[in-house]
Amino acid sequence: MIDAEEEIIRTLLEEVGNDPILEEFDEKQIRNLIALLINTQFDDDLKKTQARMKIMIENILDIKFKVIQ
């Protein structure tokens, strides 16, 4: 039987590997992003989801740009 959420994650992960910009992301981070979207699938206030997503992106940026600095 298909598990829709797992299928989404699997399909996304297959695609992620092809993009150099997304090298910053590991599977765990992608899973976290998806989990957030899954949990807010029916959240009428997408801005709230966006704010949470921004925090996650900022964390990834902090790691990358700390290394550069």
Next chain:
Amino acid sequence: MIIEKISLRNWQGYYGSKHEFLFGSEKPSSIVYGKNTFGKTAFWEAIEFALYGRVRKRKQPNKFKPFMSNQSSDKPLLNTDAYNEGNSDFAVEIFFSHEEGHYRLLRRYHPKFTNKKAEKLSDLILQLELENLQDDTGDRFEKNPNRWINENILPERLSKFFLFDAERLEEYEELMDSDRVDVRLKEDIENIIRSPILKNGAHVFKNLANRYYRDYDSEYAQNLKNQKERKRHQELTEEIESLKKARTELERQLKSWKDKINSKQNWLEENDKSKEASLQIKHIKAELTSNEGNISSCRDDLKSIMTNAWRVILQDQVNSANQKLEKEILLQEKMTKRIGVIEEEIRDKMDEIAGKPCSHCGAKRHEPDDNERVTLRNSISNLKEEQKELTDKSKFPTNDDIWKVRNALRPMSLPERANLESLSNKEKRLSGLLKTKFDLNSRLEDAEKLIGEDKDRDIQKALSDLKSYQGNRDELIDKIGGMKAKIAGKSDELKGITLSSTEKKSVKMERLQFADQLCTTLSDLFTGTLETYREKMRKGVEQRASEIFLSISNNSENYEGLRINDDFTVNILNKKDYMDAGSGAQSLVMAYSVIDALAQCSGIEFPMVIDTPGRGLGVENLNNVYNHFLKNNPQVIFLPNDLELDPEHGDKTFGKFVGTTYELSKVEGDRTKVISRIKE
């Protein structure tokens, strides 16, 4: 999630607090029998209420049932007898297992004040508890049960796939006709296959990318030294701003049309019965007009046939007279022939008496003696008598008489027999049309009883206004789309300038630029994945739905399965891979198959609770439905009425699949009583 126990207190028809449904640990499925209005729907609505704190109206899914009887004329959630006695304490408690845990969920409303009767919702307090019964850390209670349920058990918007009245199957039958599929149904299907996760993802990342880019752009503009580049940047920014202002104005207009549409739709929903009646009146009137046309053309046909009607009416007599005449003619011919023969015989016998040779062959004959002469004379005398008799008889009718009768009958004959059949067919058709007219008029009368003339006019006007508003809305949506495309084009141009600038970028700008790229890539990734993912789900649902269809259908040997199209419309395929229109029952089977397949492919584990499962399925198909669901789903609760499954027969046939069964009855007027039948 597997439901282990449900307790109801003063819940709808369930007066008092001793209403419990236990579900088996080995076989958690169950059947709750009950006649219509005995409390079956209230049972599954209790599950909906416990999980989400509200119960949707069946015909108006965006509206909710009132809590108390004084709130509206609809049946309330709080038992009316209890409310009238001053007791406004009502609750639903569910014990369930989920993943590895066991939980208790209580949603209870009770009066805020002990000395005052609760009259309105604000006079009640909500007690909501979600307790993890296996948590030994001392923090057994979930802090935000509503959110936990939506995120861990079942999002409210998907509950309709699991808690449903089989009336909804009719909605799914529309999947067989792509022109009729409701937008809301399409949204539901997208929701259950979870594609909004990817759509939302793409949307959220696109917005984030825009935000990061705006910040980058602002940094860039502040530090820009190249005058030419600065000028072009400023021009483009101003153009974009002006386009955005125009778009905002269009969006404002769009909102206003949407508000008008909502308000019209709400008005029409409030006047739902009148609207239905009005639509019916319109429809019946159109049918009556077409019926009148048919009657009139049928009457014209009859008129032309009726010019021969007197022939038609006399046809049997004319035929009989013709037959009689033919008989007479035949008889006349026969007699004339016989008279000729007699004459010949007499002549011959007279020659014989005279001893003359035979006039035919010339043979000589001996002279007769006296005795022979007497015999010959007697014979001649008999022949003459016969000849006389025949001559008398053959005088009438004379040839003249026959000719006259023939001439009289000829114009009375029908040109061909078909006219009689045609007349009778036309008569039959006319009487059918007149019957239809009578039926239509009585339906019209019934519909008109429901609605006055003024109201009908109002409804017709509202429907016509709604159509015109929707036209305006669609036109604006197109315009906004065009405007957005223009803005996107200009923004891309601006982005091209800023990102390819040769000026030195600060670390902050580098970071913002990377964030923009990252979010754009993610947005593209989600958009790109959406199609691949939808196709995987389509195939999965198609395969599963076909298996279920063939397992439920009583006519499976003639079918290959189901085809689910890109837009999730459905075709029933017969053995030759042709699309089959499918009978009413087969399309209901299709609806069951698609719902179950969607529910299974969603990956959500939740009991299927199916109210009034019959819906015109026929005994064989319905038994297949019971068998299929009870055998293949971890927990199913069927709520059949007495026509759909007799409790004795149900327990005997399906008892092996279920841990418990219950029967609902009515006591003391309108109070529901739960009778336990099969116990674990």
